[in-house]
């Protein structure tokens with residue numbers, strides 16, 4: 001059994017895998033990392049590997065204490081990935097984006113793939129059918145947009161995510177909801193439309209904390225899977241074992 005842990009900039013997500021089957025999911029905050037991992041290890045005593053992808057401020061050392069219980073693998077740029085990395089700055093590419101690209105390559109062979117991860121930031125990653133990772137885009141996520149409007153103005157309140165009543169916001173809060181939610185939806189659809197102009201055929205995977213909220217609002221057809229990063233982490237680890 002594998003325990004996959006994804007340390008994002010907002011939350012930590014984890015999942016227990018038996019082969020390719022996801023057995024249980026967990027979500028927790030940074031300062032509860034230790035307690036939560038300990039509880040998972042207690043509950044699943046057949047866990048043999050702990051695989052971590054971190055873009056947050058949690059480093060390898062935080063996981064070393066678990067080496068008494070199971071093998072710990074902290075994903076890094078030095079690992080083996082199933083794609084050719086064409087990023088001009090491969091060492092600064094987020095390890096989460098590399099894992100997503102890896103999952104897309106392994107799960108959807110011989111086709112172009114666009115992965116959209118709607119987390120703290122929304123990232124776009126494109127891997128062509130010849131398994132070249134080309135790059136993509138980074139833009140603020142939904143919660144970050146609400147927070148930025150509040151933090152960098154004098155008069156705008158901090159609102160929580162809510163469906164806009166329509167296109168035209170006729171109050172401060174309705175204007176913010178329209179701007180943030182409709183804005184990101186149009187942005188994602190706009191990106192997809194532009195990719196479609198350049199690449200005739202590609203699969204689109206949407207993942208991250210805002211997957212469900214966004215999926216139903218997009219005009220384009222996408223494959224929505226909130227667990228795509230965790231699944232990709234488990235698959236990338238198994239790929240590494242086979243190819244080491």
Ligand SMILES: Nc1ncnc2c1ncn2[C@@H]1O[C@H](COP(=O)(O)OP(=O)(O)O)[C@@H](O)[C@H]1O
Nearest residue numbers: 008009010011118119120141142143208209210
């Ligand atoms: N309980 C929650 N706490 C924080 N954000 C949440 C929660 N539920 C859903 N979200 C949404 O998830 C997004 C963050 O996604 P997530 O994938 O967890 O980020 P990251 O991987 O960067 O930590 C936010 O934009 C927010 O709207």
Ligand SMILES: CC(C)(COP(=O)(O)O)[C@@H](O)C(=O)NCCC(=O)O
Nearest residue numbers: 008009055092093094119120121138
């Ligand atoms: C873009 C990110 C901040 C996204 O993080 P997340 O929203 O998943 O928390 C992360 O992938 C990162 O730190 N990337 C490094 C820069 C790059 O990918 O080029």
Ligand SMILES: [K+]
Nearest residue numbers: 117119121123
């Ligand atoms: K992201």
